[in-house]
Amino acid sequence: MKATSARLLRLLSLLQTRREWPGADLADRLEVSPRTVRRDIDRLRELGYPIEAAMGTGGGYQLGAGAALPPLLLDDDEAVAVAVGLRTAAQGGVTGIEETSVRALAKLLQVLPSRLRRRVDALGAFTVPMPAAGPVVDADTLALVAAACRDSERLRFDYQRHDGSPTRRTVEPLRLVARGRRWYLVAWDNDRDDWRAFRVDRMRPLTPTGPRVPPRDPPEQGVAAYLAERMDVHMWPNRARIRLFVSAEEAHRRVGEWFGHIEPVDENACVLVCAGNSMLHMACYLGMLDMDMEVEEPDELREQMALLAARLHRASTGF
Numbered sequence: 001m002k003a004t005s006a007r008l009l010r011l012l013s014l015l016q017t018r019r020e021w022p023g024a025d026l027a028d029r030l031e032v033s034p035r036t037v038r039r040d041i042d043r044l045r046e047l048g049y050p051i052e053a054a055m056g057t058g059g060g061y062q063l064g065a066g067a068a069l070p071p072l073l074l075d076d077d078e079a080v081a082v083a084v085g086l087r088t089a090a091q092g093g094v095t096g097i098e099e100t101s102v103r104a105l106a107k108l109l110q111v112l113p114s115r116l117r118r119r120v121d122a123l124g125a126f127t128v129p130m131p132a133a134g135p136v137v138d139a140d141t142l143a144l145v146a147a148a149c150r151d152s153e154r155l156r157f158d159y160q161r162h163d164g165s166p167t168r169r170t171v172e173p174l175r176l177v178a179r180g181r182r183w184y185l186v187a188w189d190n191d192r193d194d195w196r197a198f199r200v201d202r203m204r205p206l207t208p209t210g211p212r213v214p215p216r217d218p219p220e221q222g223v224a225a226y227l228a229e230r231m232d233v234h235m236w237p238n239r240a241r242i243r244l245f246v247s248a249e250e251a252h253r254r255v256g257e258w259f260g261h262i263e264p265v266d267e268n269a270c271v272l273v274c275a276g277n278s279m280l281h282m283a284c285y286l287g288m289l290d291m292d293m294e295v296e297e298p299d300e301l302r303e304q305m306a307l308l309a310a311r312l313h314r315a316s317t318g319f
Contacts (some may be wrong), residue, residue: 007032011040012049015063019151022060055278076116082118083108093181096139120219132227137183137203142176145185146204149173154210155187160202162235171196172213179231186223195219197230229261236275240282241296244270244289271296279304287312
C-alpha cells in the first residue's frame with residue numbers, strides 16, 4: 001500500500017509538469033505496465049483529480065483545467081522546502097509575488113505539524129536577509145515564459161540589448177535558468193538560426209504566444225553549461241587566452257566558475273579562455289590569481305598587464 005501511495009504521488013507530480021503525457025511514457029517513468037498506469041489514473045480520478053484522456057495516435061493523459069484540485073500531500077522535507085522557498089520569494093528577486101508569498105506561507109504554517117513549524121520558525125527567526133541591488137523579474141512575465149517552454153510555443157518579445165538598444169525577437173523557448181538573482185531564457189532564435197540566451201528582466205513578451213512547434217534537442221553541452229559559456233565568454237567584447245602553469249583542477253579551484261572556462265593542457269598547465277568589458281579589469285583580476293601565467297592573446301592584454309606591473313612597481317618603490 002505504501003508503494004502504491006508513493007507511486008500515485010509521483011504520477012500526479014508528472015502530470016503537473018507537462019500539458020500532456022502519453023501513457024507509454026508514464027509507464028516508462030514509473031517503471032510499471034500501461035495497465036497499472038490506467039489503474040492509477042482511475043484511483044486519482046476517484047480522489048477528485050480531473051484527469052482527461054485522449055485516445056489514438058498522439059493521445060495521452062492531462063490534468064483538466066479549471067477544476068479545484070484536492071490538496072497535494074507533502075512529506076516533511078518537502079513541506080519545509082516549500083516554506084523556505086516562500087520565505088525566499090517574499091524577500092525579492094521576482095516582483096509582484098512578495099505579498100502573495102507571505103499569505104501562502106501563513107496558510108502553510110497553519111497546517112504544518114508543530115515539529116515542522118518549529119523548524120521553519122527557527123529559519124525565519126535566526127536568519128537575516130541581505131538586501132541586494134539588481135534587476136527583478138516580473139512574475140507574470142516569468143510565468144508566461146515558463147508556460148511557453150512547457151507547451152513548446154513560439155514566443156515573440158521586445159528585448160533590450162546589453163548596450164540599451166531595442167530589438168524584437170522570435171524564439172522557440174527551451175528552459176529558464178536562475179543564476180544568482182537573475183533569470184535567463186535559453187531559446188532557439190529563429191532569425192539567427194542558433195541558440196541564444198536572454199535576460200528575462202529585459203524581455204517584454206507579446207501576446208498571444210505563437211504556434212506550437214516540435215521541441216528541439218537542447219545544446220550539446222547542456223542548458224546550464226551553454227549559458228555559462230555564453231555569459232563567461234561570448235557575451236563580452238574583449239576576449240583573451242591565458243596559459244596558467246597549474247593543473248586544470250587547481251585552476252578550477254582558484255579561478256572559480258564566473259571568469260571563463262578552462263582547457264586542460266597537461267598535468268602542469270591549462271588555458272583560461274575569458275572575456276570582459278575592459279582589458280584593464282581583466283589584467284587586474286589575473287594579477288590577483290597568484291600563479292604563474294603567460295598571455296597567449298591578445299596583445300592589448302599584454303600591454304595592459306605591463307602598464308599595471310609598472311604602476312605597481314612605482315607604487316611599491318616610490319619611483
